[in-house]
Amino acid sequence: MTNDPLVLKRVMPCGKRQLFDAWSRPTIMSAWFFADQKAVKPSTVESSFTVGGKWSLTMHMENSEPHMHGEYREINRYNRIVFTWNSHIATDSIVELTFRELSPNRTEMTLMHTHFPNEESRTSHDNGWNMCLDSLEKYLAA
Secondary structure, eight states, rough: OBBOOOOEEESSSSOOOHHHOOOOOHHHHHOOOSSSTTEEEEEEEEEETTOOOOOEEEEEEOOOEEEEEEEEEETTTTEEEEEEEEEEEEEEEEEEEEEEEEEETTTEEEEEEEOBHHHHHHHHHHHHHHHHHHHHHHHHEE
């Protein structure tokens, strides 16, 4: 296991309530949560957005349908979300999101993903998260 956390910071073009909703509402998540522009249709997202609630996501890409799932561990409305992340290359890793509003239309988001089984998994998630956050930023700017 690698103890090196993946930390990504982005300033998103929205208030923190809108950003929080983008992570907490399945209908919004399905519109942006995919790894690249090769999605053939919106992602399928199911979520029980409560502490202890389960979530699942299937991306519908040209050549694959990666599936992720987990459980919400912490929810601090408009400020922080923590959940487990399970994929074909990581089991029970942890994702922590924090939101800090800089202005009514700008929010700094920090994503920290930890507990990777190896460096290859961490690198793959780094690439995937950056593509997903690019999609989120485009969605919020539209």
